Amino acid sequence: MKAPAPPPRRRPFPLRVLGFFLFLLCFLRALVLANLQLARSILFERREDLAPGFLTYPVERLSKLEILVLSHCITLTPGTTTVEISPDFTRLVLHALDARDAEATLRGIRDELEAPILRWTR
Numbered sequence: 001m002k003a004p005a006p007p008p009r010r011r012p013f014p015l016r017v018l019g020f021f022l023f024l025l026c027f028l029r030a031l032v033l034a035n036l037q038l039a040r041s042i043l044f045e046r047r048e049d050l051a052p053g054f055l056t057y058p059v060e061r062l063s064k065l066e067i068l069v070l071s072h073c074i075t076l077t078p079g080t081t082t083v084e085i086s087p088d089f090t091r092l093v094l095h096a097l098d099a100r101d102a103e104a105t106l107r108g109i110r111d112e113l114e115a116p117i118l119r120w121t122r
Contacts, residue, residue, distance in 0.1 A: 010122055019119035026116035027073055030108075034077040041079075041098060053099030054083065057106055060090040062114075066121050067092070073113045080105070 011019070041050065057074075059067050071082040071092055084093040096105050 016120060023116040023120040026112060030112045031077055034079055038078040050098050051100045052097050055094045055096055055099060055102050057092040057094055057109060059092055066117055069117050070114055
């Protein structure tokens, strides 16, 4: 039987408050960029060139609150939506309007949404 992992060390409260405001700025930036990218796709790409698909995003190292916030942020940004959270809370199933470059989509979620959430919550 594995010993439980120690809880992550939390930053001081003022840094977490600052992290929250940085998260809001990062989310607003991601929201605006996703809207522009979606508008460009709709206006300038042919329907046949889009490749919608399902992606799996690992979240095993996140708390339930962090998974909740991340899944809502993903759904609020146009072009992606959270379809399902696995019963064991280890992965999200996402639908992307354009899944041609799945790695870039997942990397964008990790860098633009997950990292700012972690600066706020930890």
